[in-house]
Amino acid sequence: MEFLTVFLIALGLAADCFVVALGGSISRRNLTFFQIGRVSLSFGVFQGLMPVIGWLAGLTVVNLVADYDHWVALALLGFVGGKMVWGSRRSEGGQSEDADITRGWLLLTLSIATSIDALAVGLTFAFVKVNILLAGLTIGIVAFVGTAIGFLLGKKAHHLIGKRAEIIGGLILIGIGVKIVLEHVL
Numbered sequence: 396m397e398f399l400t401v402f403l404i405a406l407g408l409a410a411d412c413f414v415v416a417l418g419g420s421i422s423r424r425n426l427t428f429f430q431i432g433r434v435s436l437s438f439g440v441f442q443g444l445m446p447v448i449g450w451l452a453g454l455t456v457v458n459l460v461a462d463y464d465h466w467v468a469l470a471l472l473g474f475v476g477g478k479m480v481w482g483s484r485r486s487e488g489g490q491s492e493d494a495d496i497t498r499g500w501l502l503l504t505l506s507i508a509t510s511i512d513a514l515a516v517g518l519t520f521a522f523v524k525v526n527i528l529l530a531g532l533t534i535g536i537v538a539f540v541g542t543a544i545g546f547l548l549g550k551k552a553h554h555l556i557g558k559r560a561e562i563i564g565g566l567i568l569i570g571i572g573v574k575i576v577l578e579h580v581l
Contacts, residue, residue: 398533401525404516405534409541411509411571412438415472416542418567419496419505420549430497435542437502441510443535449517450527464511465579469572471508475501476568505568509538512575 416434420426475496496505513534520527 398529401530401533402537404530405537406541408442408510408513408516408534409538411512411575412442412538413541413545414567414571415496415505415509416545417549417552418476418563418565418571420546421552421563423495423497423549426497426546426550431543431546434497434502434505434546435539437506438509438542439535439539441506442513442538443531445510445513446517446520446534447527447531449514450520450525452518453521464515465576468508468511468575471504472568472572472575475504475508476565476570476572478565480562480565480569482565508572 416438419434420431423430478501496502516534517527517531520530
């Protein structure tokens, strides 16, 4: 498989990371470089490792994961997005500390949710000739950069959106989950 093909796959996989970062960051004020780096690194590592894990699993896991991976992604993103929307109703000034996607369980949950498609891609890599280490590294780097760009754009959007930012961010996450399911169902 050519590098250009792997790079295009990486861009497609990084789209979810970008949108999650965009949605999450518009709901957060005062994001630090460290927080942005932590999420970008987490998303990049999960995106880079999941294709390798999928590739290693090969045929044995295809039937187990393919039937419901989109529902798992919807459940995880819906949970996090719903928590952000609910938190915005309880929080002062439209920002809830409970909905901090830059650390803890929310970061882990989002890292897994955004990388489920990468696991499926890795499963398909098992059937084609591909340098899996180069593919995983490429996917991870593109996800890292896409996440950082999403955060930077989201920080700017926060000033335009104001108090409704956390609701919008949560709805974006829920929308990504619905989009994933629709892509698999339709």
